[in-house]
Amino acid sequence: MEMNRHTIETLLRAVTHPTTGTDIISMGLVENIQVDGHKIRMRLVFSQPDPQASAIKQAIEQRLANAFPEGEVKGHIMELVRPQKPAAKPAAAEYDGLAGVKQIVAVASGKGGVGKSTVAVNLAVALAARGLKVGVVDADVYGPSVPKMIAAETARPDVRQDGDREWILPVERYGVHWMSIGFFVAPEQPLIWRGPMATNALRQLTRQVDWGALDVLLIDLPPGTGDVHLSMIHDLPLTGAIVVSTPQAVALSDVEKGVNMFLNKDIRVDILGLVENMAWFTPAELPQNRYYLFGRGGVAALAEKLRLPLLAQIPLVQSICDSGDSGEPIALRSDAAGDAFRALAAKLL
Ligand SMILES: Nc1ncnc2c1ncn2[C@@H]1O[C@H](COP(=O)(O)OP(=O)(O)O)[C@@H](O)[C@H]1O
Ligand SMILES: [Mg+2]
Structure with missing residues (x-):
């Protein structure tokens, strides 16, 4: 041989x-x-x-x-x-979880605390009530508030293994599919991200999620207009954006910044319209009364100046605040506050 x-x-x-x-x-x-x-x-x-x-x-x-x-x-x-290298897992960017999503709409604001998450959550519930398949991404990776607003703070998404891919399954509640970084961390844990990490986290929360077929996916963006926002937005195939503001002058000046961010030449996302939140205060015991605590007509005037539609005026009422805390969206109720969000859903459609 x-x-x-x-x-x-x-x-x-x-x-x-x-x-x-x-x-x-x-x-x-x-x-x-x-x-x-x-x-x-x-x-x-x-x-x-x-x-x-x-x-x-x-x-x-x-x-x-x-x-x-x-x-x-x-x-x-x-x-x-020679220890074997673990097989490389696909990066979030290689997932195509958004492939079956027809429209992706960002909900943005210049300032924090103007009710952006409240609007996103209730708009989603109102759209689902009209028979649409709706998803929501809580992209506020610094301060996720959506889990609390839908009473899902202890929900933990399932993972579906598909070959070398791990798909995150959205949490279902009130007929809507939800995803939030808050589902992966304890509520009291502070989230500190550097810019690229925040962008990557958002990529996972959008693309690596098994959304299936959706009519619309709402993205509740973090407040502000910084670089992190730009790269987050740049990465998403957005249909358009809704910008939420209160009538206060300080909020209004930030709205212009927010609008300009979307019109940035590298981004060029259509603004579908403005939403005026806390437009007036109505006490529960005097439902006909309107008190313009933060001024009157500010967002409407800005909408006119920017030539954008004013999609809705949402009153400041105790029940909206309570429903945010109890985790039962007001859009499920058939009162005036619920009507305001149903009107917003109708107008958006
Ligand atoms: N129209 C409203 N009436 C009463 N409370 C509201 C209204 N909109 C928002 N809130 C309350 O204000 C707080 C901030 O709202 P949130 O939606 O978390 O703001 P953002 O997402 O812009 O930071 C929450 O406690 C929420 O329940
Ligand atoms: Mg928020």
Whole structure:
């Protein structure tokens, strides 16, 4: 028999691992067989330290010495432990969870605390009540408030394994599919992200989620207009944006910044309209009364100036605040506050 790589490999198929009983070639233990004159060299590669290593080595030497009396194996088998790299998981960017989503609408604001999440949650519930398939991403990765607003603070999304892919399944409540970073962390845990991490987290919360077929996906953006926002928005195939404001002058000046962010030449997202939240205060015991605490007509005037539709005026009422805290969206109720959100859904459609 000629002494070459092929004949050596064939002979080594008869050498089995003492523990598993599998031959060492099939196990992939043998690498780099070389014939150099009389010398036969090879590498024995283990993924972890193997107590059978020297027994295997001896079996190889014996086997080859019998077949090739002139050959020289002893001292030429190199032993090596090389831990296996875990198979690379696909990055969030490689998931296409948004493929079945018809429209993606961002809900934005210049300032925090103007009711952006309240609007996003109630608009979603009102759209679902009209028979649409609706999803919501709480993209406020710094201060996720959606889980509390839908009484799902303890919900933990399931994961569906699909080959090397791990799909996150949205949490279902009130006929809407929800996703929030808040489902993955304890409520009291502060979330501190650097810009690229926040962008990547959002990518996972949107693309790596198994949304299935949706008519509309609302994105509750974090307040502000910084670089993180720009890269978040840049990354999403948005249909358009809704900008929420209160009538206060300080809020209004930030709205213009928010609107300009979407009109930025690198982003160019249509603004579908403005929503005036806390437009007036109505006390529960005097439902006909309107008190313009933060001024009157501010958002309407801004909408006119910017040539944008004013989609809705939502009153400041105790029940909206309470429903946010109790986790039962006001849009489920058939009162004036619920009507305001139903009107917004109708207008948006
Ligand atoms: N129209 C409203 N009437 C009463 N309370 C409201 C109204 N809109 C928002 N709130 C309350 O104000 C707080 C901030 O609202 P939120 O939606 O979390 O704002 P943002 O997402 O813009 O930070 C919440 O406690 C919410 O319940
Ligand atoms: Mg919010």
